[in-house]
Amino acid sequence: MxxxxxxxxxxxxxxxxxxxxxxxxxxxxxxxxxxxxxxxxxxxxxxxxxxxxxxxxxxxxxxxxxxxxxxxxxxxxxxxxxxxxxxxxxxxxxxxxxxxxxxxxxxxxxxxxxxxxxxxxxxxxxxxxxxxxxxxxxxxxxxxxxxxxxxxxxxxxxxxxxxxxxxxxxxxxxxxxxxxxxxxxxxxxxxxxxxxxxxxxxxQKNDVKLGAKAKLEIVENMILDTRISIEEISRELEGENFNIDDFEREITSLKNQITDKSSTLDTLQMERNSKWMNLQNIKSEKMLLSESVKRFKLLRKNYESDLERLDFIEEAIFFTEQLVDIKCPVCDNPFKPEEVDVKNGVLAEFKKTRMQLGDLISTILETQEKEHIMSSEINIIKSELQKIDQIIEEELQPMLYEFKNKIENVMNLRDKFKMIEFNKEKLKELIKNQEELTDQIKAKKAKxxxxxxxxxxxxxxxxxxxxxxxxxxxxxxxxxxxxxxxxxxxxxxxxxxxxxxxxxxxxxxxxxxxxxxxxxxxxxxxxxxxxxxxxxxxxxxxxxxxxxxxxxxxxxxxxxxxxxxxxxxxxxxxxxxxxxxxxxxxxxxxxxxxxxxxxxxxxxxxxxxxxx
Missing domain, CATH: 3.40.50.300 (P-loop containing nucleotide triphosphate hydrolases)
Structure with missing residues (x-):
């Protein structure tokens, strides 16, 4: 109009x-x-x-x-x-x-x-x-x-x-x-x-029928309130060219997009969890290797200390052999060395310790190499986790948040359009009621x-x-x-x-x-x-x-x-x-x-x- x-x-x-x-x-x-x-x-x-x-x-x-x-x-x-x-x-x-x-x-x-x-x-x-x-x-x-x-x-x-x-x-x-x-x-x-x-x-009429009049006043106020409600909601929806079917299609589309992105997010979350568990296992193994290297290095020091001691004993034996035979100043008998071949025993122990030290050094190097490899694996997994987190935080989650906001906004708009339609139907009923009450007032000559x-x-x-x-x-x-x-x-x-x-x-x-x-x-x-x-x-x-x-x-x-x-x-x-x-x-x-x-x-x- x-x-x-x-x-x-x-x-x-x-x-x-x-x-x-x-x-x-x-x-x-x-x-x-x-x-x-x-x-x-x-x-x-x-x-x-x-x-x-x-x-x-x-x-x-x-x-x-x-x-x-x-x-x-x-x-x-x-x-x-x-x-x-x-x-x-x-x-x-x-x-x-x-x-x-x-x-x-x-x-x-x-x-x-x-x-x-x-x-x-x-x-x-x-x-x-x-x-x-x-x-x-x-x-x-x-x-x-x-x-x-x-x-x-x-x-x-x-x-x-x-x-x-x-x-x-x-x-x-x-x-x-x-x-x-x-x-x-x-x-x-x-x-x-x-x-x-x-x-x-x-x-000027005496046959007052205030019931119909009172109802009419209420209906007329409701008509005005309903018109104002329609106008206020229409004012909020100014510039929106959707209809109810458009809203339903948009909501369905957004729900499908949310489902698709949620599925992608779930897949990435599972992949992330798997990588994270693998990362923790590798970190635990690396930690054990690091602890082993520390102990191996301590054992190495012990071997090196033993070698220094044996080397000292060997040197002492060498100098002892250079001494002139003498007699015992008490009994005047000649000195006779022990039956055990000390020199040979020292040499055997020296050789054994050197072999053990060599094996230990090899073990340390191998362990350190494993530790280095694990560090590289940890860095790779961390990088992969960072990429997954970046996709989740910067792409999927904002996108899902945006979709959820959009669907919420669209649903709000749909509800407002439905409210306008509801109010329009309500207005038709109120106007019909108004006409009926008006006819009653005219017929009953209500004041x-x-x-x-x-x-x-x-x-x-x-x-x-x-x-x-x-x-x-x-x-x-x-x-x-x-x-x-x-x-x-x-x-x-x-x-x-x-x-x-x-x-x-x-x-x-x-x-x-x-x-x-x-x-x-x-x-x-x-x-x-x-x-x-x-x-x-x-x-x-x-x-x-x-x-x-x-x-x-x-x-x-x-x-x-x-x-x-x-x-x-x-x-x-x-x-x-x-x-x-x-x-x-x-x-x-x-x-x-x-x-x-x-x-x-x-x-x-x-x-x-x-x-x-």
Whole structure:
């Protein structure tokens, strides 16, 4: 449901013998900037006049000789209409054609004010285009109702140079306690899609059936909550082009990839475990060899010590043999050596020990060689383990982690899509239930109690939308928006609008009405889809300078962000900004831009041609 609403295409001021004063508008952002007294505010007044405003545009000198205002508008379902209103008698007409073809068409006179008894009025025509079926809203606390008119949309979508700096909420067209209840009722209707028709029809009935009414209130709140839930989830899923089948295929694919990679991981883990066990065995053997080498080296020292001792004995025997035979000084008998051949025994032991030492040295060398080979094997296995660990840690595990995250994300997205489908089915049932209860109320003539409250979830969503807008406009580094239900206005970082001053109010009021537009579009609620602002940035700067509140002076980046943000909406929405300031060249190229110079020799003088 996005084909409701319309956009302005041409505004024309005409008079006999006068040059037509015209500006052309398009969908998206339109900006008219320039010097003061060039007709920018006059353009605002002409549009407001065509939309059923009571006041004739200001009678400036340049307007002399002009007697009619024409406004061509194009609906989003393909219609082209031209509205005409006389500046003299305020009469109004409609042409079912483009503005350039009106001379070939007989116009139909219509009323400029809303009339629920006569559909031939500009308000009913524009409400029908907006697909707004609203009829009655409560006017005062006594419960008197009046018709909902297109002017109720105008008040929340067009801010004049005076209203844009008001400290009161933009929902109030004027600061008057006598119109507050009606303004609140109209705002509630716009934000909930529910008017006060039932209350108007049944407030005098005696056969009160509050059960059906109470159920209807619950169902209507559930409908709004469900719509908000669908919108919030859709907002999270913005840019996702999957459907449920795509999700299931993606989940199956990811599960298969996880299984494949898990199998590879298991194989590598088994290989790693085998190599690790082999490594431990080799290390144990090497440790035993190292210990053996230590003991062999100790035994070698013993053999070498024995050889030194035997060598000493052999040398002693040699020197003993050189001695002269002598007699015993006691018995005088000659010395006779022992029967045992000491020399031969020493030589035999010497030879045996040398042989054992040689065998030991060979054994040590062989053992050390084995130890060296094992060290090489250990290094090779360590290198292989390192490669396996690297594959596991740097490839498989991150890949599995990524796959698991992906499958978790996809499953979350799938669940959200399922939740949207569930909520849509739930919404159908609730709407059906709402219709049944509505029929019951009509049949039983149940009394409907009056309430001007807006659902809390609606206000929370609206506050979030306005907060996102102000962040997008770079107004403050940190922005927190809440809704004051008493003042029916936004609170910024715990501070109401009055605490910021008039200059700041122009930005906040602008964000408020843009927020209402975005809110209505998100929930599919009726809205003209047009926002017209007179001096949202210039006022901000000038007021801050005069009041010496330099900390609130508009920054260049805020102005640029303001235009860049509004320019994001290219289709089925229209912004018309009237400003004194000139945006940077990059922005001018992207938007529909007029520059009024008030200089006949440079560019366009203003809205109304000079010497026309």
């Amino acid at each position: 996005d084909n409701y609403g319309f956009y302005l295409s041409t505004l024309s001021l005409r008079g006999k013998g006068k040059k037509n004063a015209e500006v052309t508008f398009y969908q998206g952002l339109n900006l008219i900037s320039g010097a003061s007294n060039t007709g920018k505010t006059f353009i605002f007044q002409c549009i407001d006049f065509i939309f059923g405003g009571r006041d004739v545009p200001k009678n400036i000198d340049e307007r002399k000789g002009y007697d009619i205002v024409l406004l061509e508008l194009r609906t989003y379902d393909g219609r082209i209409l031209t509205l005409r209103r006389n500046l003299t008698d305020k009469k109004m007409y409609i042409y079912e054609c483009e503005i350039n073809e009106i001379d070939n068409i007989v116009p139909v006179e219509i009323k400029s004010q809303h009339d629920k008894e006569d559909p031939d009025n500009v308000s009913t025509i524009l409400l029908d285009i907006c697909k707004a079926p609203y009829k009655n809203v409560v006017k005062n606390k006594q419960g008197i109702t009046v018709s909902f008119s297109f002017r109720d949309f105008v008040h929340i979508s067009m801010l004049s140079e005076k209203r844009i700096i008001d400290s009161i909420s933009p929902i109030y067209p004027e600061d008057s306690m006598y119109t507050n209840t009606k303004s609140q009722s109209a705002f509630r209707t716009i934000m909930t899609g529910k008017d006060d028709t039932f209350y108007s029809e049944n407030k 409907v109690e009056f309430s001007n409250d807006v659902n809390q979830n609606s206000l929370k969503l609206f506050s979030q939308i306005v907060q996102d807008i102000l962040i997008d406009w770079q107004l403050e580094e940190v922005v927190n928006v809440e809704f004051d239900e008493v003042k029916k206005d936004i609170i910024i970082n715990g501070k109401d609008k009055e605490g910021f001053g008039k200059g700041y109010a122009s930005i906040l009021n602008s964000a408020f009405v843009v927020g209402v537009l975005k809110y209505a579009i998100k929930l599919g609620l009726p809205h003209p889809k047009i926002i017209i602002l007179d001096s949202p940035l210039t006022t901000y700067k000038e007021k801050d300078v005069k009041e010496d509140t330099n900390d609130q002076k508009v920054k260049e980046e805020v102005k640029n962000a303001f235009f860049e943000s509004l320019n994001k909406y290219q289709e089925k929405v229209q912004f018309i900004i009237l400003e004194n300031i000139e945006p940077k060249k990059e922005i001018q190229k992207k938007i529909n831009y007029y520059r009024f110079t008030r200089n006949e020799s440079i560019g366009r003088y203003g809205f109304i041609p000079v010497n026309s």
